[in-house]
Amino acid sequence: MSYLELQDLHRNFGTVKALNGINISLGEGEFLSMLGPSGCGKTTALRLVAGFDRPDEGRIVVNGKDVTGVAPNKRDMGMVFQAYSLFPNMNARQNVEFGLKIRGKHKGDGRGRVDDLLELVGLSHAVDRYPHQLSGGMQQRVALARALAIEPRVLLLDEPLSALDAKVRVQLREEIRRIQLELGITTLYVTHDQEEALAISDHVAVMYGGVIEQMGTPAEMYTAPATAFVAEFIGTMNRLDSKVLNGETGEVEHAGLHLRVDAARGRRNGERVLVLIRPESLELEAATNGTQPNSFAGEVLTQTFLGPVTRLKVSGSGTSLIADMSTARAAALPVGSSVVAKIPSEGAKLISLPDDGPGLPVLDPDDQ
Amino acid sequence: MAPSAFVWLLLAAAYFLVPLYATLEFSLKENKVGTPCCTLSNYSWVIHNGDFWHTIKISFLLAIETIVISLLLFVPTMYLVHLKLPRLRPVIAFMALVPFVVPPIVMVVGLLRTFRGTPHWFYGEPWGFLAAAYVILAFPYMFFSLDAGFRSIDVQTLTEASQSLGAKWPTTLFRVILPNIRSAALAASFLTLAIVLGEFTIANLAAFHTFPIFLQYVNESQGFPAGALTLLSFLITWGAMLSLLVVGRKRGARGAAIAGAR
């Protein structure tokens, strides 16, 4: 039974279609992230749910009730903004207390609740401090406590960590998830950081150009991207623009290379497809004299040290691939060495491409 | 647009535009009570009035003198403060607030008393006494504008870069620093122009014959031509402020834009 539903939402700004038919369904206590580059419509959708904007078409339903026409101050939702949302003339405690004060519940039990929440977000020691005396991370904790104080039905977060330092971001996202699980509150989260979305969500909806490209669990999004955009946006992926040679055996051809891919079975011959292989599923070995099935030979072009993992770029046979392996093993394959990359026939995924289409969408590097 | 916003803006527009329109109407009436509109005789009277040209010339020249002295005095000082003497800045900022506490009406009393014994070329001439006072009147606005201008450029880096390339002080000052604070200096200058052209208090109490004094004389003696003169005065102020806006659009020229006679 879904608790929060976005039904066929449309929103246009002039000629721009910011939202073009968004459908999302959240169960109670679920955490869903709307993930995508800037301009994809995720914040627009969130603001529609919060009530700061009205959809041109579609409905928003909470626990069976249509709230599309309800004013934002009556929707009983808690929102955490990206930055600057704490009232500067009030200290942390007074900020958290605000929603209760409006409802006349800040005396007695209310006071205890405020203290509990501040403790929950780890700020008991700073309750009397004013926003300008708090760091960015602390401010967002106060903002979270403030949104939770009113016991909202739905928690909305609009890129709450984007303005913070990297380390604080990782720390705080874990805490947000922990608190959310503890309180069991239905949560809608907006972010452009795919690592963040994958790390803490029950479900992820990848958005682009006002539509949802794919929605599913983080694992699904990662291992089985449904569209070229999702494949590109989530994690790093090797993409081989290929043609199906034999739909029965699963043989495909890419830049002269013949590969066997299980996922190609059942496709029609001549179909243009995109073969997707995660860098960590490529097996790299030093080249030997014989040839190996389902592999391609090349030379290590670059090595990029990423900590526990090293990323190797291998180039050969008119194509280049990225392979991730443990740093220890990568030491044995220095730049310039000849290697053989084995492509796992089960590990590769396939997406259809239009036969004469433009190919892969070009993503603005600034979007990620 | 919110209805209440519309109402307030409309009321404000009415309150501000009606007196201007009334002045315009007055200025187009014959210099006799009861005749209908419209004539340019008042404007003609102004253009052909010797005193008008005499006083407006004095006021303009005074303004230029004030601007020159102010720039010569304040630009190098502000440059030095931003370059080498940052601790002086709060001191000067505080001094720039003193004219709020010592307004023209108080200042002129002190000036007249202090400089009473000085030679005639200073005490009796507008180019001495009045200009000296007007530089002080311009000081706060010069400070805020130039301060903003200097703050918007990295004075240290520019100076060091210039010197590392071999330039001596005058070159650095004139060819590197000044062009970069030009819009701030220009903005302050236009503001000073508006101040001097409108300053009445000091000129009146110290008995000098400037344009605002002439304006008041015409107000008292000739009702209708005063309308033409008032409108002209308004247009001149407007011209100065528009120039300020055009010039101030560049970064670093946004200082206080409030000055003038009350």
Added chain:
Amino acid sequence: MAAQALRPDPVSGRRRLSLGWLATLPFFAYVIAFLFVPAVSVMVGAFQDKANHATFFNVHELLQHPYIDAYWGSLRISLITAVAGALFGMLVAYAAVRDGTPRWIRSVLTTFSGVAANFGGIPLAFAFIATLGPLGLVTTWFRNGGYDLSVRWPQFQLFSERGVELAYIYFQLPLMVLVIAPALDGLKREWREAASNLGAKGWQFWRYVGIPVLMPSFLGAFILLFGNAFAAYATAYSLNQGQNIVPILIGNYYTGNVLDNPHLAQALAFGMFAVLAVMMLLYIPLQRRAARWAK
């Protein structure tokens, strides 16, 4: 070589640095000579008599009629026009900057305010005579409509205190607009939305967040307006304000109308300085508070 002047010389460090200080001397000399010395001389003169002996006589005279009346008049006018200018200026500024109002209105308002704030003094006085004087535009409209303003509302004469206040608003309101618009900009939209999200209605936002945050800026602007009106001379002079306000009284001495004791004029000026100094002491902490919350 010139670059060395920037680095403090370890040996003669002090000598090098003082070269900079020396170059600011003309500035300080000028301001001291033409601002501080005259200001001090006013204060000294206020406490002297004609023979230049120290006395409290002149300052004591300030408490007598008509001088004390002039101070009350000045304070009244300043207070009323500061309150009116601040309130209406705020409403007009808010109307122009809020969401929903077209952008161009704000530009026009700012431009016009810049001009109007400088349109004080003699020209302003005439503009009001042309509007509300005996032959004024508005007076004539009312008379044609059968309504003689000066009879129905004798209080409301242009050449009365109320009239002067109405004229002062012409530069007080724009001054307020110019000063408060940046502060209104500083009211972040996130605060409004967060408040609404937490259940607050419009007036609750203003009561708990909007007005408290604006208050330091508002009070600072109010003080600015007060000082502005208090020191005003030309407009009142041109509207024949007799002896109702202090600047006119001071002026009368120099334009040869009344007052034969220069030290009395200086005492009057000293009194003005005292009032303004108190205002300044209130202003400085307010500005600091406003700046802190603007972050």
